[in-house]
Each structure stands twice: as C-alpha cells, then as structure tokens.
Amino acid sequence: MATTDALTPERILEATEEVLRRHGPAKATVVDVARALGVSHGSVYRHFRTKxxxxxxxxxxxxxxxxxxxxxxxxxxxxxxxxxxxxxxxxxxxxxxxxxxxxxxxxxxxxxxxxxxxxxxxxxxxxxxxxxxxxxxxxxxxxxxxxxxxxxxxxxxxxxxxxxxxxxxxxxxxxxxxxxxxxxxxxxxxxxxxxxx
Amino acid sequence: MATTDALTPERILEATEEVLRRHGPAKATVVDVARALGVSHGSVYRHFRTKxxxxxxxxxxxxxxxxxxxxxxxxxxxxxxxxxxxxxxxxxxxxxxxxxxxxxxxxxxxxxxxxxxxxxxxxxxxxxxxxxxxxxxxxxxxxxxxxxxxxxxxxxxxxxxxxxxxxxxxxxxxxxxxxxxxxxxxxxxxxxxxxxx
DNA sequence: CAGATGACAGATTTCAATTTTTGTCATCTG
DNA sequence: CAGATGACAAAAATTGAAATCTGTCATCTG
Missing domain, CATH: 1.10.357.10 (Tetracycline Repressor, domain 2)
Structure with missing residues (x-):
C-alpha cells in the first residue's frame, strides 16, 4: 500500500492525535503511538526528537x-x-x-x-x-x-x-x-x- | 494571661495564618495549628467545623x-x-x-x-x-x-x-x-x- | 456544665519497591 | 546505506503498605 507505507511526520501526527483523543495527555505514551502505526517506538523518535x-x-x-x-x-x-x-x-x-x-x-x-x-x-x-x-x-x-x-x-x-x-x-x-x-x-x-x- | 488565655476564632485564625505562611497550603495541618496554640486539635474543631x-x-x-x-x-x-x-x-x-x-x-x-x-x-x-x-x-x-x-x-x-x-x-x-x-x-x-x- | 481532651475510624498522604516509559544507539534488513 | 529495530540505562509513573491526618465523640476537668 503506497499511500500508508512511508512513515511520515504527517502520519505520526494523525496517529498521535488519535491516541491522545483516546487516552488523554496523561496516559498517552510514545509506545502507544508506535503501536497504532505498527512500528517500533524508535521509528517515531526518528521524526520527533522528544515526546x-x-x-x-x-x-x-x-x-x-x-x-x-x-x-x-x-x-x-x-x-x-x-x-x-x-x-x-x-x-x-x-x-x-x-x-x-x-x-x-x-x-x-x-x-x-x-x-x-x-x-x-x-x-x-x-x-x-x-x-x-x-x-x-x-x-x-x-x-x-x-x-x-x-x-x-x-x-x-x-x-x-x-x-x-x-x-x-x-x-x-x-x-x-x-x-x-x-x-x-x-x-x-x-x-x-x-x-x- | 487574660489576653491570650481564651481560645477565640480570632486567635485560631492568627495561628493558622502563621502555620500556612510557614508550611504552605499543602503541608499545613490542623494538628500544626493546634500545636502552635498549645491546645488539642479537637478544640480547633469546636470553632471551625472543617479544615x-x-x-x-x-x-x-x-x-x-x-x-x-x-x-x-x-x-x-x-x-x-x-x-x-x-x-x-x-x-x-x-x-x-x-x-x-x-x-x-x-x-x-x-x-x-x-x-x-x-x-x-x-x-x-x-x-x-x-x-x-x-x-x-x-x-x-x-x-x-x-x-x-x-x-x-x-x-x-x-x-x-x-x-x-x-x-x-x-x-x-x-x-x-x-x-x-x-x-x-x-x-x-x-x-x-x-x-x- | 462549658469547654477541653485524646482515642478512634475512615480518609488521605507518604514512601519505597516495582513497573513502565523515555530516549539512545549498536545492529539489522531490504 | 537509509531507515527500522529492539536492547538498554536513566527517568518517571504506579502500586500498595505504613504513617499521618481529619473529623467525631465519649469522657474528663476546673
């Protein structure tokens, strides 16, 4: 699937927004975001230096x-x-x-x-x-x-x-x-x- | 000492203000206030229903x-x-x-x-x-x-x-x-x- | 007997042990 | 070799047991 394949900042933001909506700022973790995207949390850190x-x-x-x-x-x-x-x-x-x-x-x-x-x-x-x-x-x-x-x-x-x-x-x-x-x-x-x- | 003898609301407020100044709202306890006044905390509760x-x-x-x-x-x-x-x-x-x-x-x-x-x-x-x-x-x-x-x-x-x-x-x-x-x-x-x- | 006391129950806070999370990086893979 | 991975150390959050605090009240005292 070409459209959802590449891990772009945009896709990460989309997923993060979703995770934040579901868990709220206190519970949302970077691992949650990575899981939602089906990647490791290390990959998320490649695009955003910190949480x-x-x-x-x-x-x-x-x-x-x-x-x-x-x-x-x-x-x-x-x-x-x-x-x-x-x-x-x-x-x-x-x-x-x-x-x-x-x-x-x-x-x-x-x-x-x-x-x-x-x-x-x-x-x-x-x-x-x-x-x-x-x-x-x-x-x-x-x-x-x-x-x-x-x-x-x-x-x-x-x-x-x-x-x-x-x-x-x-x-x-x-x-x-x-x-x-x-x-x-x-x-x-x-x-x-x-x-x- | 007639002036400081009676336990009045006024004296309690004075002592509470002092305790709050020293400890801040998070740490100040009713027991602290009572101690500052040299009475038991039960006596403070006679004048103020709750903390x-x-x-x-x-x-x-x-x-x-x-x-x-x-x-x-x-x-x-x-x-x-x-x-x-x-x-x-x-x-x-x-x-x-x-x-x-x-x-x-x-x-x-x-x-x-x-x-x-x-x-x-x-x-x-x-x-x-x-x-x-x-x-x-x-x-x-x-x-x-x-x-x-x-x-x-x-x-x-x-x-x-x-x-x-x-x-x-x-x-x-x-x-x-x-x-x-x-x-x-x-x-x-x-x-x-x-x-x- | 008016007013103070302190033992007490339940609620809340503290503290230390344990778990989870963050952020890094050497290694792997297509 | 660009990009992903996951093991890892340090930091932060969670947990549960112990300590402290709040609020009540039967009892005491001057």
Missing part, C-alpha cells in the same frame, strides 16, 4: 486550524468594526467547540499553556497579529480613533481584555448561564473604546 | 484587607474617572504585593480559586460592587456615557477586561517586562469605552 516535540506538533496543528479559520474573517470585506466583532465571536465559538468536541486534545493544549510552551506563545502572537491587522485598517479608515497606542498595542489590549472568553483557564465558565450577555457587554465596551468619537 | 472552613476564613480575612483598602478609593472625592484609574491600579498593586510578600497565603488563595469557593465568589462580587458604585456615579455625573448596559453589567465587564492584572491565574506574568505598559494600554482602552463622547 514533548510530538505533543507540541499535534497541538500546533490543532491550533492552526483555528487561526486559519479566523484569518478568513480578517481578510473579509466588511467594515473593520464588523470584522472585529465577528472575529471575537468566532474565536469564542471556536474555543467552546474545541472544549466540547475534543476535551482530550483541549487538555493537551492546557498542559502546554501551563508550561508556557513556545507553541502557545506563537499561537497567541498569531491571533494578536490578526487583530492588529483589523485594527490597523480601522485606524486608517478613520473608523477607529487614532489613540496614542500602536495597532499592535491596541490589539494586545483587546486580546487581553477578552481573555475570559478565549483563555483555556476560563473554560469551566464557558457554559455558565449569562456568559453570552457578559461577552456581548465586554465586546461593546471594548469597541466603544476603539471607535472614533 | 476547609478554617482555610476559607483565613483567606477571607486576607482578601478583606484588600477590599477594605480599595473601598477608600471608592469613597474618595476625586472625579469618577480618576478614582476608577486609581482603583484599578491599586488592585493590581495590591495583588502583586500579595504574591510577593505572602506567597504561601497566595497559594492558599489559589487553591480556593481552583475550588471556586464561595469565599472567592464573595470577594469578586465585593470588588465588582465597588466598581459599580464608581461607574454609577460617573454615569450620573455625565462623565461616563449612558450605555445601554447597567452599572453592574459595566462593572462586571471592566472587571473581566482587566482580569490579566488581578486574576491569580496570571500571577506568573506580573513580573514580566512591559506588563505596566500593557496595563496602561488596557486601562486607557477601557476608560475610552466608558467615557462620554
């Missing part, structure tokens, strides 16, 4: 799926304010979906957050960069007030301000009643802060 | 010291915007001081946060209430724009938005370089959102 690197690669792929989907909103043609609202709403929705659909992968992600892994930092920087692009456009068009802060600093502030609705540390609260109203109130406040008078 | 109740009482007292100090800012005579800025800055400063000066009590507090204890919820409600009073006054005076949200909802939004600078989950980042600039940027954004055009 940590493997976990990070899986998480990165998983997080990138969110970034990619959000970048569609950034590239949209609606006015910046609308895109910013949609972007924040979609980020919140995506995170909620991730907890609900993939609790084990979400737990893996939270392990990396706890270790403040480079992967998580890159993901955050990615998202803040997307925000900065929307805000930059809003400033240029005059929709947003030219505050004395740079688009990057504003983006960071918006990201921080909405942390309760995307930081995994708060995942437990995402099912609370009233959470949507609180999200709406916060987004309104932040957007009033950005908007030109 | 959890004792931990919560200590934490509550500790958190109340912050609330009380902040309520001075709420009662001040400066314009609401100034008080809001000061209140947020003092909350951030107080939390930083707490981590630095009392790491073990801070760790105890974080245990309760993890258990979403009633004490922590009361503390949060307390703080949001203080914010709401400042915001209410600002709305009445016309300094803040009468958004379609209630002072309480606005207060909650402000509290959530500034979480990175008071939620203990972020304590690790409070020493990062640039944190003060990020705090300032976020406060500016939030205050622009509140301010009347």
């Amino acid at each position: 940590t690197a493997l976990r990070e690669a899986v998480t990165q792929r998983w997080l990138d799926r969110t970034s990619t989907s959000l970048s569609g909103v950034v590239a949209g043609s609606e006015p910046p304010e609308t895109r910013l609202r949609r972007w924040l709403a979609e980020l919140f929705a995506a995170k909620r979906r991730k907890v609900g659909d993939d609790p084990e992968l979400f737990a893996t992600y939270m392990v990396l957050v706890g270790e403040s892994s480079a992967v998580v930092n890159r993901h955050r920087a990615d998202l803040v960069g997307q925000l900065a692009r929307i805000i930059h456009e809003g400033l240029e068009r005059g929709d947003f007030a030219p505050a004395d802060a740079s688009p990057e600093a504003l983006a960071r502030a918006v990201f921080d301000a909405t942390g309760r609705f995307h930081d995994p540390a708060y995942a437990r609260e995402w099912g609370d009643p009233g959470i949507d109203a609180e999200f709406a109130a916060l987004v309104d406040l932040v957007l009033r802060g950005l908007r030109a008078p | 959890t109740a004792l931990r919560e009482a200590v934490t509550q007292r500790w958190l109340d010291r912050t609330s009380t100090s902040l309520s001075g800012v709420v009662a001040g005579s400066e314009p609401p915007e100034t008080r809001l800025r000061r209140w947020l800055a003092e909350l951030f400063a107080a939390k930083r001081r707490k981590v630095g000066d009392d790491p073990e009590l801070f760790a105890t507090y974080m245990v309760l946060v993890g258990e979403s204890s009633a004490v922590v919820n009361r503390h949060r409600a307390d703080l949001v209430g203080q914010l709401a009073r400042i915001i209410h006054e600002g709305l009445e005076r016309g300094d803040f724009a009468p958004a379609d949200a209630s002072p309480e909802a606005l207060a909650r939004a402000v509290f959530d938005a500034t979480g990175r600078f008071h939620d203990p989950a972020y304590a690790r980042e409070w020493g990062d370089p640039g944190i003060d600039a990020e705090f300032a940027a976020l406060v500016d954004l939030v205050l622009r959102g509140l301010r009347a055009p």
Whole structure:
C-alpha cells in the first residue's frame, strides 16, 4: 500500500492525535503511538526528537486550524468594526467547540499553556497579529480613533481584555448561564473604546 | 494571661495564618495549628467545623484587607474617572504585593480559586460592587456615557477586561517586562469605552 | 456544665519497591 | 546505506503498605 507505507511526520501526527483523543495527555505514551502505526517506538523518535516535540506538533496543528479559520474573517470585506466583532465571536465559538468536541486534545493544549510552551506563545502572537491587522485598517479608515497606542498595542489590549472568553483557564465558565450577555457587554465596551468619537 | 488565655476564632485564625505562611497550603495541618496554640486539635474543631472552613476564613480575612483598602478609593472625592484609574491600579498593586510578600497565603488563595469557593465568589462580587458604585456615579455625573448596559453589567465587564492584572491565574506574568505598559494600554482602552463622547 | 481532651475510624498522604516509559544507539534488513 | 529495530540505562509513573491526618465523640476537668 503506497499511500500508508512511508512513515511520515504527517502520519505520526494523525496517529498521535488519535491516541491522545483516546487516552488523554496523561496516559498517552510514545509506545502507544508506535503501536497504532505498527512500528517500533524508535521509528517515531526518528521524526520527533522528544515526546514533548510530538505533543507540541499535534497541538500546533490543532491550533492552526483555528487561526486559519479566523484569518478568513480578517481578510473579509466588511467594515473593520464588523470584522472585529465577528472575529471575537468566532474565536469564542471556536474555543467552546474545541472544549466540547475534543476535551482530550483541549487538555493537551492546557498542559502546554501551563508550561508556557513556545507553541502557545506563537499561537497567541498569531491571533494578536490578526487583530492588529483589523485594527490597523480601522485606524486608517478613520473608523477607529487614532489613540496614542500602536495597532499592535491596541490589539494586545483587546486580546487581553477578552481573555475570559478565549483563555483555556476560563473554560469551566464557558457554559455558565449569562456568559453570552457578559461577552456581548465586554465586546461593546471594548469597541466603544476603539471607535472614533 | 487574660489576653491570650481564651481560645477565640480570632486567635485560631492568627495561628493558622502563621502555620500556612510557614508550611504552605499543602503541608499545613490542623494538628500544626493546634500545636502552635498549645491546645488539642479537637478544640480547633469546636470553632471551625472543617479544615476547609478554617482555610476559607483565613483567606477571607486576607482578601478583606484588600477590599477594605480599595473601598477608600471608592469613597474618595476625586472625579469618577480618576478614582476608577486609581482603583484599578491599586488592585493590581495590591495583588502583586500579595504574591510577593505572602506567597504561601497566595497559594492558599489559589487553591480556593481552583475550588471556586464561595469565599472567592464573595470577594469578586465585593470588588465588582465597588466598581459599580464608581461607574454609577460617573454615569450620573455625565462623565461616563449612558450605555445601554447597567452599572453592574459595566462593572462586571471592566472587571473581566482587566482580569490579566488581578486574576491569580496570571500571577506568573506580573513580573514580566512591559506588563505596566500593557496595563496602561488596557486601562486607557477601557476608560475610552466608558467615557462620554 | 462549658469547654477541653485524646482515642478512634475512615480518609488521605507518604514512601519505597516495582513497573513502565523515555530516549539512545549498536545492529539489522531490504 | 537509509531507515527500522529492539536492547538498554536513566527517568518517571504506579502500586500498595505504613504513617499521618481529619473529623467525631465519649469522657474528663476546673
């Protein structure tokens, strides 16, 4: 079978994701991954130097799926304010979906957050960069007030301000009643802060 | 000795705080507290039904010291915007001081946060209430724009938005370089959102 | 008799022995 | 000879027995 024969990083990531889904981050071992692929664990180590690197690669792929989907909103043609609202709403929705659909992968992600892994930092920087692009456009068009802060600093502030609705540390609260109203109130406040008078 | 003779809740709390400071939340036992007081652990249980109740009482007292100090800012005579800025800055400063000066009590507090204890919820409600009073006054005076949200909802939004600078989950980042600039940027954004055009 | 005590049962934690896992590498194989 | 293998040492996790801790309560004491 030519398609499944070669042991590629891609195939290993696929198998690792599956193993993580089944066993969770605490129980999943490299030997499990090797077994799922029908190879020895030594072969897995040929492609990923450590177990940590493997976990990070899986998480990165998983997080990138969110970034990619959000970048569609950034590239949209609606006015910046609308895109910013949609972007924040979609980020919140995506995170909620991730907890609900993939609790084990979400737990893996939270392990990396706890270790403040480079992967998580890159993901955050990615998202803040997307925000900065929307805000930059809003400033240029005059929709947003030219505050004395740079688009990057504003983006960071918006990201921080909405942390309760995307930081995994708060995942437990995402099912609370009233959470949507609180999200709406916060987004309104932040957007009033950005908007030109 | 009349002053130290009676076994009062107050004396127990004092001793518990000391034991927690020395051993941390993981190692401190009720027997340690009793030993520090020179009584049997049964006597401690006469005043606090469980070890959890004792931990919560200590934490509550500790958190109340912050609330009380902040309520001075709420009662001040400066314009609401100034008080809001000061209140947020003092909350951030107080939390930083707490981590630095009392790491073990801070760790105890974080245990309760993890258990979403009633004490922590009361503390949060307390703080949001203080914010709401400042915001209410600002709305009445016309300094803040009468958004379609209630002072309480606005207060909650402000509290959530500034979480990175008071939620203990972020304590690790409070020493990062640039944190003060990020705090300032976020406060500016939030205050622009509140301010009347 | 109000309040303290400490023996006690059950729950939890600790610690050391054992097992499993990680990561390396000399060897093998197609 | 590129890539896979599995034996191996060191590190980490698991296990189960022993020790400690929590919470109760019958008893004691000033």
